[in-house]
Amino acid sequence: AFDVILQKSGKTVTVPEDRSILEALRDAGFATVSSCESGTCGTCKTRLISGSVDHRDMVLMDEEKEDRIMICVSRAKEGNLVLDL
Ligand code: FES
Secondary structure, three states: OEEEEEOOOOEEEEEOOOOOHHHHHHHOOOOOOOOOOOOOOOOOEEEEEEEEEEOOOOOOOHHHOOOEEEOOOOEEEEEEEEEOO
């Protein structure tokens, strides 16, 4: 598990191994937008403030991977992630 820190909301949500970031946010009561939930449609693109991401989507261009994350499939590579949510 790892934590996502939601900078705008001032909240921290733990993402268990068997849940996506998107699911964990939804479980915690956040309204999230998604569609495919498989890393292909681009709907769930979220701004990444900091953290090391294991990108598992097929949407982001290489140059976007620095500061964007598809939260339906991608995870933290190590440590926690800070998102602009
Ligand atoms: Fe489609 Fe995440 S919901 S890429």
